Amino acid sequence: MTKIASIEPLLARVGIRNQLLVKVVTEDGLYGWGESGLSARERSVAATVEHFADFLVGQDSRQIGRIWQECYRSQYFEGGRVFTAAMSAIDIALYDLLGKRLGVPVYQLLGGRQRDTVPSFGSCTADNIDENLAHARQLIDAGWDCIRVVPSYYDRGTVFEPRRSIARTARDLVTVREAIGNEIVLGIDYHHRLSVAETASFCGMLPSGTLDFLEEPIRCETPEAYAALRRLTDMPFAVGEEFASKWQAAPYVEQGLTQYMRLDICNIGGFTEALKVAGWCERHYIDLMPHNPLGPVCTAASVHLGAAVPNFSWLETRQTPVEELGFHDPHLFPVQMRMEGSVYVVPDAPGLGIEVNEEAIRSADAPQHVEPPHLRRPDGSVTNW
Ligand SMILES: [Mg+2]
Numbered sequence: 288m289t290k291i292a293s294i295e296p297l298l299a300r301v302g303i304r305n306q307l308l309v310k311v312v313t314e315d316g317l318y319g320w321g322e323s324g325l326s327a328r329e330r331s332v333a334a335t336v337e338h339f340a341d342f343l344v345g346q347d348s349r350q351i352g353r354i355w356q357e358c359y360r361s362q363y364f365e366g367g368r369v370f371t372a373a374m375s376a377i378d379i380a381l382y383d384l385l386g387k388r389l390g391v392p393v394y395q396l397l398g399g400r401q402r403d404t405v406p407s408f409g410s411c412t413a414d415n416i417d418e419n420l421a422h423a424r425q426l427i428d429a430g431w432d433c434i435r436v437v438p439s440y441y442d443r444g445t446v447f448e449p450r451r452s453i454a455r456t457a458r459d460l461v462t463v464r465e466a467i468g469n470e471i472v473l474g475i476d477y478h479h480r481l482s483v484a485e486t487a488s489f490c491g492m493l494p495s496g497t498l499d500f501l502e503e504p505i506r507c508e509t510p511e512a513y514a515a516l517r518r519l520t521d522m523p524f525a526v527g528e529e530f531a532s533k534w535q536a537a538p539y540v541e542q543g544l545t546q547y548m549r550l551d552i553c554n555i556g557g558f559t560e561a562l563k564v565a566g567w568c569e570r571h572y573i574d575l576m577p578h579n580p581l582g583p584v585c586t587a588a589s590v591h592l593g594a595a596v597p598n599f600s601w602l603e604t605r606q607t608p609v610e611e612l613g614f615h616d617p618h619l620f621p622v623q624m625r626m627e628g629s630v631y632v633v634p635d636a637p638g639l640g641i642e643v644n645e646e647a648i649r650s651a652d653a654p655q656h657v658e659p660p661h662l663r664r665p666d667g668s669v670t671n672w
Contacts, residue, residue: 288315289388291348294340294377296323296333299648302613305329305657306582308643309336309376311384313348319384320643321376322584324553325368327659335373343377349388351381355559368531371556378557379588379639386638393588393639397562397595404630405593407604408433408474408576414443416459420466422609429608430628433472433601435502436463438480447662447670449485457492464497472601474525476502480662480671483516490520500525500547500576506671510538517544525549528578532556536564540571547600551578552588565596574600583620586631587639590624594633602631619644 290313297308307329309321323332339358346354358374359366386393394400409431411422423434439455440447456475464473475498481489486504502525505512513524527549530536536555539545548568552561565575577589579602586604593599605612606626615623622642625632634640659672 288313289348290314291344291346294336294343294380296336296376297645297648298329298333299619300655300657301582301616301619303657304581304612304614306584306614307332307376308582308584308648309373309380310643310645311348311377311380313384317384317387319380319382319387319638320584320641321378321380321383321557322553322581322588323372323376324551324578324581324585325372326580327657328369330656331369332372332376335369336376339373339377348381348384351378351385352559354378354381355556359556366532366534368529368554371531371560372554375553375555375557375560378559379552379584382558382588382591383638390637392634392636393558393591394594394633397558397591400594400633401597402594402599402633404627404632405590405599406433406601406630407431407626408435408472408601409604409607409609409629410435410437410476411609412437414440416462419459420463423463423467425609426607426629427467427471430630431607432470432629433474434467435474435476435603436460438475438477445660445662446665447480448665449481453481453485453489453492457489460493460497469496472499474498474500474502477504478671479503479506481505483512483519486516487519490522493522499523502526502549503528507539510542510544513539513544514542523547525576527551528554530555530564533560533563533567536567540564540567540573543571546573547576548573549576549578551585552592553581553585554578558588558592561592562596565592565598569596569598572598574598576600577602579603580605580614582614583623583641584639584643586615587624587634587641590631590633591639593631604629604631619647
């Protein structure tokens with residue numbers, strides 16, 4: 288009765304983004320939900336979920352660690368973020384299922400909860416300093432003690448010019464710090480749009496103490512580039528949302544290249560892999576600061592992970608008074624994680640503690656694929672989104 292009967296990817300457009308949900312059903316009719324985090328390339332992940340379903344149907348749904356290994360090793364070629372995004376969703380769904388089967392919340396399966404609430408950070412994403420200052424004040428008044436801002440663009444449409452961006456962003460950050468004082472943690476996500484040299488220049492423009500963390504200033508394919516950057520600045524980094532395995536996270540943890548681990552449970556390989564990375568980070572006194580830009584399934588999985596590990600700082604949230612993104616549509620997801628001010632309350636319900644309105648998702652208009660902006664430099668060359 289615990290054997291897997293079906294594994295199905297379900298693509299939906301929710302708010303301004305796609306969400307790829309995965310439903311795993313066992314022979315006794317129980318089911319669990321997972322979500323995959325490879326935003327904008329969901330169709331590739333859905334096809335991989337179907338590959339995995341070919342050999343997972345009929346297997347015991349409770350052998351979660353073994354299933355992870357079989358999926359990872361099932362192709363000759365090692366690793367790959369499409370594979371682990373698919374595995375993440377399946378792994379999360381299997382934990383949801385097992386929690387429901389045993390009548391316990393998922394965090395009980397991870398060693399029990401270590402905290403009563405899971406703190407979050409909120410984002411200020413306006414493109415002008417006045418609005419961002421107002422949003423920061425609104426978040427602080429509502430209880431947030433950690434705030435993240437986004438960099439200035441040269442042109443918010445499709446053009447990114449780094450020097451203008453870092454000059455204006457550095458100036459704005461000094462203004463924000465003066466306004467919010469030193470008790471609030473302040474970070475920025477540069478969305479890997481800079482080079483090593485540009486990042487060093489940016490950090491040099493900021494008086495010491497302006498910024499508490501700099502998230503992904505450069506791309507993360509090359510840990511040695513972060514090592515070079517580390518020699519040019521003492522700024523704490525927050526890196527990891529794109530990691531697709533413990534192997535990818537390893538050099539960043541072991542060589543001190545990130546000071547916060549931004550792992551995404553829907554990309555790194557679900558609970559099974561996230562817990563291993565968390566343990567590795569604990570050894571190096573690095574706190575998790577999980578990436579959570581998706582929907583209620585990702586948020587719930589991240590809350591359970593955050594509840595169960597000792598080394599945790601803030602969970603990213605896109606559910607704040609200053610952002611209206613529609614990712615947590617209550618019609619599509621009638622039961623979700625509950626927030627009290629800036630913190631998520633650790634739930635008591637079995638499994639993840641979420642409900643999906645499957646009928647509504649299936650009856651919605653055909654999913655409209657959302658493609659992220661393709662940024663270019665003023666000379667027409669391609670740069671990073
Ligand atoms: Mg980021």
